[in-house]
Amino acid sequence: MLKVNDINVYYGAIHAIKGVSFEVQAGEVVTLIGANGAGKSTILNTVSGLLHPKTGSIEFLGKSLTGVPAHKIVARGLAQVPEGRRIFLQMTVEENLEMGAFTQPNSTVDPGIQRVYEQFPRLKERRRQIAGTLSGGEQQMLAMGRALMADPKLLMLDEPSMGLAPILVDQIFEIIERLHQAGTTILLVEQNAQMALSVADRGYVLETGKIVATGTGQELLNNEAVKQAYLGG
Amino acid sequence: MVFLQYLISGISIGSIYAIIALGYTMVYGIAKMLNFAHGDVIMVGGYISFCTTSYLGLPGWVSVVFAVAVCTVLGVVIEGLAYRPLRQAGSLAVLITAIGVSYLLQNAAQLIWGATPKNFTSLVNFAVPEFLSRLNVSGVMLVTVVACIVIMLGLTWFTSRTKLGKAMRACSEDRGAAQLMxxxxNRTISMTFAIGSALAAIAGVLLCSYSPVLQPTTGSMPGIKAFTAAVFGGIGSIPGAFLGGVLLGIIEAMARAYLSTNLANSIVFAVLIIVLLVRPAGLLGKYVPEKV
Structure with a gap:
């Protein structure tokens, strides 16, 4: 479904992503794990078209994404829940969801909102509230709901557990499992390697802009080097 | 009675400031830049209207349509040529460019229409009911106030109810996240300039109908005052621009009537400074709680 082929991404003179290749098949949950600054978000933002690779190619559903502007990539079925959630704090919960459906025909917006409310009943209770007044967990749910409004074929999640209390982290991962079971393909970026690998079909370990290990979620959980570096021994 | 007349005159000139301030605030709110050329778009609107009525002999309402059309295109072109290439640049670079565009428009106008002031014939000349004319209310005043209220309500509706309006608010908050939606x-910001410039054209026609001297610098002072009004009310806020504009007009009219004609402008700006000392975000400026 998604094929990233040997991409190199630079921030000015800084070579942030060095020849990264990976793949996501339809129906899979794939995770990219790695420490802070390894380049995980950079990769997602490159796939989303906010950043552009200097070399290498990205293919989605058999079509190249090279040179496609970010706002057109969403319409192709690729949605991202960005790091730090980045919901529209001054807009209401429902308006945030409407923005998520910006590329969708108007007739699908209301049914879409109802589906998101079924997934996240909490958001329905707070539909008229300004998003900035939501708690961190609720904001994460809103960010995920907003991305789902685009009816994505591939959902990319950037650090959904960041800054959340452990009980909320569990909830978020339950939602990810649920989405997976419902057939959504997911690319999950996490620092919380333990959690990420336990829900993932496959994983890639990223270190300073390079992929250093890959395997199924279980294999990586048992991998000595990965344990040492990311799972606290 | 006399006080009432001053008040009415303040409200009507304030309504012109408010229409200009609404354009400023829309562009600032969404594109996050101060478009100092806004005042000069007003002047262009005035000239276009003048030319259509005086040279082509077309009726007043046609000249308004012309002015709005030309200014809308002008706004989009200015944004595309001058500001879009600077999207990633610092705000100072954009500000200086805006000042440059302002001078460019003034000098272009001087080249085309000359520096000699033109005598603008008011487009609004219907008779008002007697109880209004006894208060010195003219047709222009009435039209200005009504236009201002309609525009304010229209913009509020547009930004809170329509898809494009909501997208504008989304861009205003977080451009990256908006792209991910x-x-x-770029197109959204372009549309914002189109709306702001269309408002500038309307303001230009009303301004010239109000005080009929039209010259290349006609837009500067009202532009600066309207900018003040937008800041006064809370820049980025639509009701704020309206309130700021009307209050500014009233303060100016009162200062002119009761304190000093010469000092009226200084008093207006002094009030701005005091308000900003007490409320740095302006009267209706929003304090946004942010959770991390």
């Missing part, structure tokens, strides 16, 4: 940020 599939919103074309």
């Amino acid at each position: 599939g919103i074309n940020v």
Whole structure:
């Protein structure tokens, strides 16, 4: 479904992503794990078209994404829940969801909102509230709901557990499992390697802009080097 | 009675400031830049209207349509040529460019229409009911106030109810996130300039109908005052621009009537400074709680 082929991404003179290749098949949950600054978000933002690779190619559903502007990539079925959630704090919960459906025909917006409310009943209770007044967990749910409004074929999640209390982290991962079971393909970026690998079909370990290990979620959980570096021994 | 007349005159000139301030605030709110050329778009609107009525002999309402059309295109062109290439540049670079565009428009106008002031014939000359004319209310005043209220309500409706309006608010908050929603940020900002410039054209026609001297610098002072009004009310806020504009007009009219004609402008700006000392975000400026 998604094929990233040997991409190199630079921030000015800084070579942030060095020849990264990976793949996501339809129906899979794939995770990219790695420490802070390894380049995980950079990769997602490159796939989303906010950043552009200097070399290498990205293919989605058999079509190249090279040179496609970010706002057109969403319409192709690729949605991202960005790091730090980045919901529209001054807009209401429902308006945030409407923005998520910006590329969708108007007739699908209301049914879409109802589906998101079924997934996240909490958001329905707070539909008229300004998003900035939501708690961190609720904001994460809103960010995920907003991305789902685009009816994505591939959902990319950037650090959904960041800054959340452990009980909320569990909830978020339950939602990810649920989405997976419902057939959504997911690319999950996490620092919380333990959690990420336990829900993932496959994983890639990223270190300073390079992929250093890959395997199924279980294999990586048992991998000595990965344990040492990311799972606290 | 006399006080009432001053008040009414303040409200009507304030309504012109408010219409200009609404354009400023829309552009600032969404594109996050101070478009100092806004005042000069007003002047262009005035000249276009003048030319259509005086040279082509077309009726007043046609000249308004012309002015709005030309200014809308002008606004989009200015944004595309001058500001879009600077999207990633610092705000100072954009500000200086805006000042440059302002001078460019003034000098272009001087080249085309000359420096000699033109005598603008008011487009509004219907008779008002007697109880209004006894208060010195003219047709222009009435039209200005009504236009201002309609525009304010229209913009409020537009930004809170329509898809494009909401997309504008999304861009205003977080351009990156807006792009991830599939919103074309460049086009959205372009649309904002189109709306702001269309408002400038309307303001230009009303301004010239109000005080009929039209010259290349006609837009500067009202532009600066309207900018003040927008800041006064809370820049980025639509009701704020309206309130700021009307209050500014009233303060100016009162200062002129009761304190000093010469000092009226200084008093207006002094009030701005005091308000900003007490409320740095302006009267209706929003304090946004942010959770991390």
